[in-house]
Amino acid sequence: MSITEIYIAWMTIVRKEIKRFMRIWVQTLIPPSITMVLYFVIFGNLIGERIGPMGGFDYMQFVVPGLIMMAVITNSYGNVVSSFYSTKYQGNIEEMLVSPTPNWVILAGYITGGVARGLAVGLIVTTLSLFFTHLSIHNFAIIVMVVLMTSILFSLGGFINAIYANSFDDISIIPTFVLTPLTYLGGVFYSIDLLPDFWATVSQANPILYMVNAFRYGILGVSDISVAWAFAVIGFFIVVLFAYSMHLLNTGKGIRK
Amino acid sequence: MSYALEIEQLYKTYDNGFTALQGISLAVQEGDFFALLGPNGAGKSTTLGVVSSLVNKSQGQVRVFGHDLDIDLSAAKQLMGIVPQEFNFNMFERVIDIVVQQAGYYGIPKVEAKQRATELLKQLGLWDQHKQAARTLSGGMKRRLMIARALVHRPKLLILDEPTAGVDIELRRSMWAFFEQINAQGTTIILTTHYLEEAESLCRNIAIIDHGKIVENTSMQSLLRQLNTETFILDLAEELHKLPESSDYRAHLLNPQQLQVTINRQQNLNKVFEALSDMGVQVTSMRNKTNRLEELFIDLVQNNQTEITGA
Numbered sequence: 001m002s003i004t005e006i007y008i009a010w011m012t013i014v015r016k017e018i019k020r021f022m023r024i025w026v027q028t029l030i031p032p033s034i035t036m037v038l039y040f041v042i043f044g045n046l047i048g049e050r051i052g053p054m055g056g057f058d059y060m061q062f063v064v065p066g067l068i069m070m071a072v073i074t075n076s077y078g079n080v081v082s083s084f085y086s087t088k089y090q091g092n093i094e095e096m097l098v099s100p101t102p103n104w105v106i107l108a109g110y111i112t113g114g115v116a117r118g119l120a121v122g123l124i125v126t127t128l129s130l131f132f133t134h135l136s137i138h139n140f141a142i143i144v145m146v147v148l149m150t151s152i153l154f155s156l157g158g159f160i161n162a163i164y165a166n167s168f169d170d171i172s173i174i175p176t177f178v179l180t181p182l183t184y185l186g187g188v189f190y191s192i193d194l195l196p197d198f199w200a201t202v203s204q205a206n207p208i209l210y211m212v213n214a215f216r217y218g219i220l221g222v223s224d225i226s227v228a229w230a231f232a233v234i235g236f237f238i239v240v241l242f243a244y245s246m247h248l249l250n251t252g253k254g255i256r257k
Numbered sequence: 258m259s260y261a262l263e264i265e266q267l268y269k270t271y272d273n274g275f276t277a278l279q280g281i282s283l284a285v286q287e288g289d290f291f292a293l294l295g296p297n298g299a300g301k302s303t304t305l306g307v308v309s310s311l312v313n314k315s316q317g318q319v320r321v322f323g324h325d326l327d328i329d330l331s332a333a334k335q336l337m338g339i340v341p342q343e344f345n346f347n348m349f350e351r352v353i354d355i356v357v358q359q360a361g362y363y364g365i366p367k368v369e370a371k372q373r374a375t376e377l378l379k380q381l382g383l384w385d386q387h388k389q390a391a392r393t394l395s396g397g398m399k400r401r402l403m404i405a406r407a408l409v410h411r412p413k414l415l416i417l418d419e420p421t422a423g424v425d426i427e428l429r430r431s432m433w434a435f436f437e438q439i440n441a442q443g444t445t446i447i448l449t450t451h452y453l454e455e456a457e458s459l460c461r462n463i464a465i466i467d468h469g470k471i472v473e474n475t476s477m478q479s480l481l482r483q484l485n486t487e488t489f490i491l492d493l494a495e496e497l498h499k500l501p502e503s504s505d506y507r508a509h510l511l512n513p514q515q516l517q518v519t520i521n522r523q524q525n526l527n528k529v530f531e532a533l534s535d536m537g538v539q540v541t542s543m544r545n546k547t548n549r550l551e552e553l554f555i556d557l558v559q560n561n562q563t564e565i566t567g568a
Binding site: 007009094101102257 | 260271307309310311312313330331332333334337339341343344345346347348358359361362363364365366367410
């Protein structure tokens with residue numbers, strides 16, 4: 001395929017993916033918005049006032065970047081895992097597999113779809129958060145880079161989950177038992193400085209901690225860990241998951257007999 | 258001679274240990290209308306799956322218009338259109354979107370894709386439904402949608418895996434006319450079907466596959482010439498209580514007013530009519546009991562079964 005043809009094939013997948021989550025916006029865009037508003041009200045307004053300042057900011061300001069990140073993570077992951085699995089389940093994955101579209105373009109198309117939903121939800125949640133607190137921008141480039149890289153990483157995670165999934169139950173196992181606990185323990189609601197040394201060290205094995213902190217740095221200018229190190233960790237996981245996704249696609253795992 | 262498809266020593270063993278293909282070799286000439294027949298589970302869909310790259314082969318070589326799938330898969334895919342056995346489109350998408358999207362996967366710009374999709378949907382009688390979700394279509398419409406989708410990138414080789422399954426006879430015949438038309442325009446077609454009448458009337462060459470092996474691969478004409486006997490059903494004006502006897506044909510009554518007669522191809526039916534006439538019985542109508550290809554197909558598959566079981 002020529003570069004133009006590859007671009008058309010990639011855009012076809014991206015358009016299809018965006019159309020899909022926009023068509024079912026009541027299921028894809030509204031629920032995370034409601035959930036986050038509840039977090040803002042309960043953790044930020046009601047409980048937050050009693051908790052007091054954290055990291056030099058009031059609790060609401062501290063918690064909002066983490067909550068935005070949480071929405072980006074769950075939605076970019078959820079978009080790819082549900083879309084790719086239903087494509088597999090209905091058999092229309094074959095439409096792409098019989099075509100000359102290269103595997104990396106298929107993967108890039110789904111990642112872009114996941115990133116698009118992650119960004120859309122992230123924007124909605126950010127806008128809603130402005131009703132509850134004031135957000136400043138410490139470093140816009142870092143904000144954009146972290147959000148993009150995080151949504152790429154979790155789109156890849158969703159893709160791998162969808163490849164291995166054999167039923168609709170399988171696509172909710174990882175989000176429920178892995179993603180949610182890691183997100184809650186990834187410094188969304190607290191600074192790891194509050195933890196005893198041992199648990200603070202253990203927390204550093206959680207990749208979500210790096211994303212939340214790097215994003216918080218972009219907004220508030222404070223972070224529990226080095227931002228450069230955070231980018232290195234996210235970049236490393238992207239490379240590993242991308243290589244593994246390509247391996248799965250090239251060998252036909254779960255999609256070719 | 259140029260070939261649209263060449264398969265050499267193709268083997269496929271699935272992960273569960275089942276060997277679906279045991280070294281099949283086939284060649285389909287460019288421009289041909291080729292039938293690949295076989296009983297259920299014989300290996301037809303596996304063969305077509307390997308050709309369309311949906312099934313990983315265990316061993317062997319496949320070339321599409323000279324492009325080896327192991328070396329130049331992308332070029333081979335560009336030349337093929339696949340109509341699978343099962344409905345495999347997104348049931349929630351609109352008919353037009355399914356066809357336009359498929360064109361996109363082949364790198365066709367959207368404006369051109371829309372023009373081609375419109376043309377095909379009109380030709381296949383689906384234009385009135387182009388804005389409907391695919392799930393609202395009838396079975397026959399869904400089959401035609403898969404044909405439109407497979408043709409949108411104008412393939413030189415069209416693979417039809419039971420394209421008329423579950424379609425009523427009127428629609429089936431209009432689909433046959435459509436296939437004949439695109440074949441006449443130069444598209445090579447490979448067809449698998451359980452309707453042997455379909456294969457007999459459309460295809461020029463044929464391969465019969467059974468238990469993962471090719472048991473026959475020849476032209477339709479020479480295959481049909483192998484048929485030694487033919488069976489007729491005669492409808493009688495009067496009831497018949499005694500069978501006409503002769504060594505030239507075999508006869509038996511299906512009911513008192515229906516006689517089944519099997520004759521050798523070298524013989525004619527005159528002696529049957531003479532015998533019935535002597536018995537004072539008139540023949541009101543007559544027809545072939547089965548399609549000729551069906552008889553051969555059953556013979557070939559049964560012979561292969563006997564060889565395998567050694568019975």
